[in-house]
Amino acid sequence: MRDFIRRIRQLIHWRRFDDDLAEEMAFHRDMAAREREEQGVDHDAAARAAHRTFGSAALAADRARDVWIPVGLRDLRADLRFAFRLMWRERAFTATAVLTLALAIGISNTVYTVINAMILRGLPVAHPDRIVLLSDTEPNSFSASYRDLEDWRAATSSFAELALFTNTSFTIGDEGRSPEVFSGSFVSANIFRVIEEHPLLGREFLAADEQSGAAPVVVLGYSVWASRYGSDPSIVGRTVRMNYRPATVIGVMPPGVRFPLVDEVWMPVSAMPGLQRERRDVRVFRACGRLAAGVSMAKARAELAAVTERLAHDYPATNRAFRASPQPFTGTAMHPMFLSLFGAVSCVLLIACANVSNLLLARSGRRSREISVRTALGAMRWRVVRQLLIESVLLASIAGALGFILSVAGVKAFAYSVRGINFAYWYNERWTMDHRVFAFVCGVCAASAFLFGLVPAIHLSRRDVYDAIKQDARTTAGRSHVWANVLLVAEIGFALMLLVGAGLMMRSFLAIYRADLTADASQVMTVSLRPPPAKVTTPDQRLAMYRRIEERLRTNPALTAVTVASAPPYIGAPMWRIELDRRRQTSEDPTRRASFVTIDRGYFEALGVRLVRGRAFTDDDGMPGREAVIVNQQFATMFFGDVDPIGQRLCASNPDNRAVASLCAPIVGVSPTVRQQFMSDLDPVVYFPLRANPISGMLLIRSADLRSAATVVRSEVQAIEPDIVVWRLMPLETWMEQSRWGHRVFGTMFTVFAVIALVLSAGGIYAVTAYSVVERTKEIGIRVALGARASRVMALFVRRKLPALGTGLALGMGGAFGVGRLVRSMLVQTSPTDALTLTSLGGLLAGVALLAVVVPALRASRIDPTVALRHE
Amino acid sequence: MGTTVPLDLLPGTLELLILKSLAAGSQHGYGIAQRLRTVSDDLLQVGESSLYPALQRLLLKGWVKAEWGASENNRRARYYRLTGTGRKQLAREHAGFDRLIVAIQKVLNAT
Numbered sequence A: 001m002r003d004f005i006r007r008i009r010q011l012i013h014w015r016r017f018d019d020d021l022a023e024e025m026a027f028h029r030d031m032a033a034r035e036r037e038e039q040g041v042d043h044d045a046a047a048r049a050a051h052r053t054f055g056s057a058a059l060a061a062d063r064a065r066d067v068w069i070p071v072g073l074r075d076l077r078a079d080l081r082f083a084f085r086l087m088w089r090e091r092a093f094t095a096t097a098v099l100t101l102a103l104a105i106g107i108s109n110t111v112y113t114v115i116n117a118m119i120l121r122g123l124p125v126a127h128p129d130r131i132v133l134l135s136d137t138e139p140n141s142f143s144a145s146y147r148d149l150e151d152w153r154a155a156t157s158s159f160a161e162l163a164l165f166t167n168t169s170f171t172i173g174d175e176g177r178s179p180e181v182f183s184g185s186f187v188s189a190n191i192f193r194v195i196e197e198h199p200l201l202g203r204e205f206l207a208a209d210e211q212s213g214a215a216p217v218v219v220l221g222y223s224v225w226a227s228r229y230g231s232d233p234s235i236v237g238r239t240v241r242m243n244y245r246p247a248t249v250i251g252v253m254p255p256g257v258r259f260p261l262v263d264e265v266w267m268p269v270s271a272m273p274g275l276q277r278e279r280r281d282v283r284v285f286r287a288c289g290r291l292a293a294g295v296s297m298a299k300a301r302a303e304l305a306a307v308t309e310r311l312a313h314d315y316p317a318t319n320r321a322f323r324a325s326p327q328p329f330t331g332t333a334m335h336p337m338f339l340s341l342f343g344a345v346s347c348v349l350l351i352a353c354a355n356v357s358n359l360l361l362a363r364s365g366r367r368s369r370e371i372s373v374r375t376a377l378g379a380m381r382w383r384v385v386r387q388l389l390i391e392s393v394l395l396a397s398i399a400g401a402l403g404f405i406l407s408v409a410g411v412k413a414f415a416y417s418v419r420g421i422n423f424a425y426w427y428n429e430r431w432t433m434d435h436r437v438f439a440f441v442c443g444v445c446a447a448s449a450f451l452f453g454l455v456p457a458i459h460l461s462r463r464d465v466y467d468a469i470k471q472d473a474r475t476t477a478g479r480s481h482v483w484a485n486v487l488l489v490a491e492i493g494f495a496l497m498l499l500v501g502a503g504l505m506m507r508s509f510l511a512i513y514r515a516d517l518t519a520d521a522s523q524v525m526t527v528s529l530r531p532p533p534a535k536v537t538t539p540d541q542r543l544a545m546y547r548r549i550e551e552r553l554r555t556n557p558a559l560t561a562v563t564v565a566s567a568p569p570y571i572g573a574p575m576w577r578i579e580l581d582r583r584r585q586t587s588e589d590p591t592r593r594a595s596f597v598t599i600d601r602g603y604f605e606a607l608g609v610r611l612v613r614g615r616a617f618t619d620d621d622g623m624p625g626r627e628a629v630i631v632n633q634q635f636a637t638m639f640f641g642d643v644d645p646i647g648q649r650l651c652a653s654n655p656d657n658r659a660v661a662s663l664c665a666p667i668v669g670v671s672p673t674v675r676q677q678f679m680s681d682l683d684p685v686v687y688f689p690l691r692a693n694p695i696s697g698m699l700l701i702r703s704a705d706l707r708s709a710a711t712v713v714r715s716e717v718q719a720i721e722p723d724i725v726v727w728r729l730m731p732l733e734t735w736m737e738q739s740r741w742g743h744r745v746f747g748t749m750f751t752v753f754a755v756i757a758l759v760l761s762a763g764g765i766y767a768v769t770a771y772s773v774v775e776r777t778k779e780i781g782i783r784v785a786l787g788a789r790a791s792r793v794m795a796l797f798v799r800r801k802l803p804a805l806g807t808g809l810a811l812g813m814g815g816a817f818g819v820g821r822l823v824r825s826m827l828v829q830t831s832p833t834d835a836l837t838l839t840s841l842g843g844l845l846a847g848v849a850l851l852a853v854v855v856p857a858l859r860a861s862r863i864d865p866t867v868a869l870r871h872e
Numbered sequence B: 001m002g003t004t005v006p007l008d009l010l011p012g013t014l015e016l017l018i019l020k021s022l023a024a025g026s027q028h029g030y031g032i033a034q035r036l037r038t039v040s041d042d043l044l045q046v047g048e049s050s051l052y053p054a055l056q057r058l059l060l061k062g063w064v065k066a067e068w069g070a071s072e073n074n075r076r077a078r079y080y081r082l083t084g085t086g087r088k089q090l091a092r093e094h095a096g097f098d099r100l101i102v103a104i105q106k107v108l109n110a111t
Helices: A002-012 A014-038 A043-054 A057-068 A071-089 A091-120 A146-155 A222-229 A297-314 A336-376 A381-417 A435-461 A465-470 A480-515 A539-554 A633-640 A706-720 A732-738 A741-775 A777-785 A790-826 A835-861 A865-870 B013-023 B029-039 B048-061 B084-109
Strands: A131-136 A159-174 A177-187 A217-220 A239-242 A245-252 A265-268 A285-291 A324-328 A524-530 A561-565 A575-580 A592-599 A629-632 A649-653 A663-671 A685-689 A698-702 A725-731 B064-070 B076-082
Touching: A002 A014, A002 A057, A002 B048, A014 A043, A014 A057, A014 B029, A014 B048, A014 B076, A057 B048, A071 A091, A071 A381, A091 A336, A091 A381, A091 A435, A091 A741, A131 A297, A146 A159, A146 A285, A146 A297, A159 A222, A159 A265, A159 A524, A177 A725, A217 A222, A285 A324, A297 A324, A336 A381, A336 A435, A336 A480, A336 A741, A336 A790, A381 A435, A381 A741, A435 A480, A480 A741, A480 A790, A480 A835, A524 A706, A524 A732, A539 A561, A539 A698, A539 A706, A561 A592, A592 A633, A629 A633, A629 A649, A633 A663, A633 A685, A649 A685, A663 A685, A698 A706, A706 A725, A725 A732, A741 A777, A741 A790, A741 A835, A777 A790, A777 A865, A790 A835, B013 B029, B013 B048, B013 B064, B013 B076, B013 B084, B029 B048, B029 B076, B048 B064, B048 B084, B076 B084
Parallel strands: A177 A265, A217 A245, A592 A685, A629 A663
Antiparallel strands: A131 A285, A131 A324, A159 A177, A159 A239, A159 A285, A217 A265, A239 A245, A524 A698, A524 A725, A561 A698, A575 A592, A575 A649, A629 A685, A649 A663, B064 B076
């Protein structure tokens, strides 16, 4: 270590080192000469003798220097200096290569930063990798019952904590102030122990709080405490009204804790109205947990799989098809969207590498003489390869630095394009870079330097020394053409895959926007209502309340349409199991699912939609003996095909909660397809009358002036019933945008990447062809002088590139099918092997590639032989 | 040259001898070479191309220090001086070398 410090100190005074050494050795020689003179040798002879005995001063100085700087390092310095000089001399080449790579590295890092923020970084807790979400093995289903959790806790040892939660919203009321609604969850008592967070004030939930009949308690989030209670430290112990019932505040969580989703208020499951704890099939919760110390995800998964398997055997009636499996809480990077984005940037990166590799190969003609001279002078092959790789690493490093800067802008652009989107709490404000991102950039630089540098390095170092020196550099490129063609094939192939991926995404993006034009959302607003449970308890009272509100608002001339629905379009709805009348059963799966929505009269008018067939609901629909259901066009096509659905019966049941009775009714109408689910393809929906299941409702208001309508609705509703909380007044367009941002943002990203890929590969093809034109100027000159026509000269170049272009297109087409499969789950109204996309983009790429060959070839055909032959 | 002894037989020998010759007082490179030659009755002829790298190694280890000073004939010369750690190192290596020589002698004289 001390050696190291001395070394550094010496290196800082490096200039003096050489001078000192030289002076010291000169002194030595002079002294030796003087001694000889004293012995009677004449002056000149003495000096010569001294010089002779001293040996090579240069060698001595070299060795002395080597003491301080390891030999390898000194060579490295020389190599680096040489590489810098070379890059400066060939500025155009350097700029092209650096820009190409920087672009690719920039977008790779942008995508990585986004994936890192959304998934890899995990929750903002001490050990994010230990927190898991338990999912049913059926995709996207995360339900669990209270009994499930008890069973799992008893039978597993892989989890330090297993907890339950269900998202809801809470009305908080206090004496003398209007109530407010906050999003929150009913949770098991250990929810904060999962993420190892403790209250800022007061205590956390205890097991006793979770028992049925326990005194109601609530833990507030920091933001609620700050905004509603002015950060009053005496809040702990105070009684507030949660959903109109008294509850004691026992704690306040620190800022930033909004686990598990966007929560601001938490109450134990004991406060949950009507929870049936003993029923295994009342799966209204989601389960999460923390892995025990030293337990791997795989081990926990295996243990839980065995347990759920056994439970399925023991309780076939409720657990037969139910399996649970832990996964990282923030999801896995294996999500097809991220996989395809990653695939896309990898394609661009590979194309960029192929381009730079090709540029280096093209330059190798010029380099080969220099390299051969080095080899002839005794440079080892390793040394030559190293020199070339150092040049590559240097290129990649500069490109990496530039790419990093570009990606900062890219991440900014992404953050801008998703502004206003409601993400889970761990995404917010985290579109930032961290050590992981930095490591990624370095990795990408190293990998790309290796990728684009290796082929030219091997190619150059293998050249025959004798041949290279003997011949003119320009005629020796030979074998590099094989490599150039291989790289061209790869470039075209990747570009086509990316283009097709982008094309499919773009078509879906357009399809979703087109589909969303079905309903006219521009003048529609949604309003959430929270009726006071003390006054409104039975379904009939609920229905009556909604009807009263509707009637009152309908008389207001500012509002064009007023209706109530369990969920407006785009915001999602529970997926219920649909069973068709047995006698009419077609060959389709009898237990398919559809979005379950209840609507009141006037729903479709409010959306500006006209029914395709049949009739809309009246106020009486849903009464016993007057059952009725409306399905959307998508449902009709999926479940009935060409058969007329009007008059057919269907039954809908909640697959997660068997305690809810199933609903059966004949189909009375078919509506156009208005998307119901979040970020999805057009989905099948069944609309039941509000009366059939008036559990919760949102108002849909249509008005030319939404701003004033909001004021009207607020005051009118409170005039009817002052205890109703009116909240979340949102334009339907906002919901719509929330529900398709993924297609918009990721579709745009794909398209940007594809355009970059197209430009890069066209540029690459152009450069390679143009280079071979320059290389063969003399030969063309001779051909033209001997009478070759311009068209023949052109064909010479075009024909040579055609096999590579064709092979690339064919391979890319094959790859494009794989791309289609990968992005399938994100496609809307688009087949993964959409013929139009495949052929048009294949054609586009072929055209651009051909153009990139023809333009330089055209220039070749115009070569003037008298100029060309003098070209030296 | 046949009468001289190669110094690279045992690694570190030259460094040990330089340390020893500096034990009497500071000296410049030429002086060290002279001293080694005269003390060893011309048996040890230190080539300058090994002397100066060896001196750099000692500097790197921190066993000697270099300072510019005036030589006996009033020229600028770089004088090397033993440091405290250098002195300790000399004692340690001297003892080790003695043992090594004895051991080698034993092997060579064994019948």
